[in-house]
Amino acid sequence: MNELVSVDEMRVAREALREVLVRSPLLHSRHLSEVVGGPVYLKCENVQRTGSYKIRGAFTRISRLSAEERSRGVVAASAGNHAQGVALAASLLGSKATIFMPEGAPLPKVEATRAYGADIVFPGETFDVCLTAAQKYAEECGAVFIPPYDHHDVVVGQGTLGLEILEDLPEVRTIVAAVGGGGLASGLAVAVKSVAAERGVEAPTVLGVQAKRSASFPPSLAAGRPMTIKTSPTMADGIAVGRPGDLTYRLVSEFVDSVVTVSEESLSRALLVCLERAKQVVEPAGAASVAALMEHTYAMKPPVVAVLSGGNIDPVLLAKVLRHGLATAGRYLVLRVRLTDRPGALVQLLSELAVLGVNVLDVTHERVAARLHVEDAEVLLHLETRGAEHCDEVVGRLRKQGYTLTFS
Structure with missing residues (x-):
């Protein structure tokens, strides 16, 4: 076929x-x-x-190397899953793995790769830099390059x-x-x-x-x-x-x-x-x-x-x-509400939200900023809602009560 x-x-x-x-x-x-x-x-x-x-392909590739090739070690370039697959496969097959990873790669992935026994090199910020460095290392040191997919x-x-x-x-x-x-x-x-x-x-x-x-x-x-x-x-x-x-x-x-x-x-x-x-x-x-x-x-x-x-x-x-x-599903809403800077204004706003059955996750109350008039204040709200329809209800009710809303 x-x-x-x-x-x-x-x-x-x-x-x-x-x-x-x-x-x-x-x-x-x-x-x-x-x-x-x-x-x-x-x-x-x-x-x-x-x-x-990724362990499937990495192990299959390394297992098919000769004993002499495995003794020279293997090398790969990866920011994550391929790195860990090669590292574990190499350790299981008695070969030393060297992995070139981008600077700033997520720490959990770096530590997991190292825990599988690989040496890690950080040659630069991008994957392309890592790939070039890994291939150069393979040529100079005789290690076998393990590609992530095209083999x-x-x-x-x-x-x-x-x-x-x-x-x-x-x-x-x-x-x-x-x-x-x-x-x-x-x-x-x-x-x-x-x-x-x-x-x-x-x-x-x-x-x-x-x-x-x-x-x-x-x-x-x-x-x-x-x-x-x-x-x-x-x-x-x-x-x-x-x-x-x-x-x-x-x-x-x-x-x-x-x-x-x-x-x-x-x-x-x-x-x-x-x-x-x-x-x-x-x-x-x-x-x-x-x-x-x-x-x-x-x-x-x-x-x-x-x-x-x-x-x-x-x-x-x-x-x-x-x-x-959550935001895409209409269950998390972030908005700024402009209100008059007077006693009780924030309590009144939060009371409106309580009536609507909204869970207020975070509130930032700002009274002094270049974008605000002297008589105004602004509240940044992180809200947990029950879905898209509930979001629409919340926004509609606040606008009906005269609040000016902007969305983050």
């Missing part, structure tokens, strides 16, 4: 990984099933060793996830997975399409998902070749890749049915849904499949499997993204 990567290689890799991996669960989601109108399951690679699926062995390892999905849910009709460089989506797509061809049955639809701000695959697929784009900041930094890999582009274009994009608002809401309804801690890139499920519901033929590809999120970022998700 395809000469680049075979499902038989994936079966061999799966046997080699059997004692290495956690068999990540496939959990039914009642909430998402109601959204889609049919069964939805979450493949929870966020609870995988190292917190993501045959890495794709084979990631494809083992597709085999697991079919074992646990043979009747699956749609599989949704995040796409960065394309290693995961291409691997699992080859796996499920190849198995379906062997069995003579209809293959599941495979949908890839990218953050709208950093989506290199849609323009590449439209152009018929890998295209380089300028990425924009996105909370889903784990899948912000400026150019598809050459190998992964060929596989995605042949085996992945389509690649959709999702907004930052959808990503934050998806992360909130995963935490509140599925009790799963995921990073924004790991929640991209759920974001696609909610934003592109029309494309989902149940039963659906959404891959939660990673759970390595900095707690500080988690707090910010959750707040963003």
Whole structure:
């Protein structure tokens, strides 16, 4: 069916990984099933060793090196999940890992990578600087460079996830997975399409998902070749890749049915849904499949499997993204209220909010500022509401009472 990567290689890799991996669960989601109108399951690679699926490809690649190559050590460039996958795989296989990470990489990811036994080098602020430095180090020191996605062995390892999905849910009709460089989506797509061809049955639809701000695959697929784009900041930094890999582009274009994009608002809401309804801690890139499920519901033929590809999120970022998700869902409202600076004015405002059933999380009362008239004061409010309709009720009531509102 395809000469680049075979499902038989994936079966061999799966046997080699059997004692290495956690068999990540496939959990039914009642909430998402109601959204889609049919069964939805979450493949929870966020609870995988190292917190993501990346250990699959990293271990497969390093395990196929010769003893002499492993003795020279391995090197990678990564700000997070690939770093941890390579570090753990190298330690399990008796090789020394050196990881080049950007300055300012989240401390939890740095410490986790170091805890798996890797040496860490900070050559500069960007991933591109790290990549150049890692490749130079490999050339000078003889270490083997382990790419994050664009390598045959890495794709084979990631494809083992597709085999697991079919074992646990043979009747699956749609599989949704995040796409960065394309290693995961291409691997699992080859796996499920190849198995379906062997069995003579209809293959599941495979949908890839990218953050709208950093989506290199849609323009590449439209152009018929890998295209380089300028990425924009996105909370889903784990899948912000400026150019598809050459190998992964060929596989995605042949085996992945389509690649959709999702907004930052959808990503934050998806992360909130995963935490509140599925009790799963995921990073924004790991929640991209759920974001696609909610934003592109029309494309989902149940039963659906959404891959939660990673759970390595900095707690500080988690707090910010959750707040963003609550705001998007109409459950967190930040606004400034202008009022007359007189005794009892603040009490009256808070009383109005109490009548509306709003939970006041924070209040900042400002009486002296260049933008304020002498007789005015301003109150910055952080409010917890019950949803979009409740937000509208709060805003309408305050405006009806004569308050001037601005939103933050």
